[in-house]
Amino acid sequence: MNTTPLFPLGRALYPEGVLHLRIFEIRYLDMIKQCIADQSSFGVVPLLAGHEVRTPEGREVLADFGTMARIEQWNAPMPGLLQLRCVGTTRFRLVASEQRKYGLWVGQVEPLADDPVVPIPAALQPAANTLGRLIAELQQQRAAGPGLPIEPPFRLDECGWVANRWAEMLPLLPPQQRHLLADDDPESRLDQIQDILKRRKLLAE
Structure with missing residues (x-):
C-alpha cells in the first residue's frame, strides 16, 4: 500500500461529491502543490475530534473511512492561498495513519469497491x-x-x-x-x- 496524504475535515466527502477548499496552512500548501504537480489525489477523512485548522492544544482524531479527492480546478489568488475545486472518487478504509512535519497527516489506505447500481425501491x-x-x-x-x-x-x-x-x-x-x-x-x-x-x-x- 502506498502512503496517501490526508486532509481531515469536519464534513465527509462521498464519491462524485464536489468539494471546494481554501488552502492556507503550511502543512497543506506543500501537499496540494505536490498533488497538482503529480496530478495525484489526496484522501479526505472526517474528523471525529479536533478542528480543521490546527491549534496548539488541539488533538485531531481521524475516522477510519474516507474518500479520495481529485483536484479538478485550482487557482492562487494571492501568495500563501490556494482555492480548489475537487471531486470525490473512491471510498477507502484507513488502515494506518501518522502525523509528519507541520502536522500533515498521511496514511495507508485500502480502496473500497464502487457502489453497485441499485434501483430505488x-x-x-x-x-x-x-x-x-x-x-x-x-x-x-x-x-x-x-x-x-x-x-x-x-x-x-x-x-x-x-x-x-x-x-x-x-x-x-x-x-x-x-x-x-x-x-x-x-x-x-x-x-x-x-x-x-x-x-x-x-x-x-
Whole structure:
C-alpha cells in the first residue's frame, strides 16, 4: 500500500461529491502543490475530534473511512492561498495513519469497491423525490453549472447516488458520517438517510 496524504475535515466527502477548499496552512500548501504537480489525489477523512485548522492544544482524531479527492480546478489568488475545486472518487478504509512535519497527516489506505447500481425501491422513493425537487429549486435559483452544490448527471434512480448527495448536505454528526462511509450497501444507506429526513420532517409531501 502506498502512503496517501490526508486532509481531515469536519464534513465527509462521498464519491462524485464536489468539494471546494481554501488552502492556507503550511502543512497543506506543500501537499496540494505536490498533488497538482503529480496530478495525484489526496484522501479526505472526517474528523471525529479536533478542528480543521490546527491549534496548539488541539488533538485531531481521524475516522477510519474516507474518500479520495481529485483536484479538478485550482487557482492562487494571492501568495500563501490556494482555492480548489475537487471531486470525490473512491471510498477507502484507513488502515494506518501518522502525523509528519507541520502536522500533515498521511496514511495507508485500502480502496473500497464502487457502489453497485441499485434501483430505488418504492419504499425509499420519497427520499429521491425530495432530492429531485431540491435540485430543481437550485437550478431555478441559479444557472445550472459549476455553481451548483450537486452536479449532473443526476442519477435520481440509484440508491447510492441519492444517499451520497443527502449525506453531504445533511448536518450529520461525525460518527454518522463515518458509519455511512463504511456501509457498502447503497440501499441500507438510503434507508438510514430517509429515516433522518423523516425525523427532521424534510420529506416532500
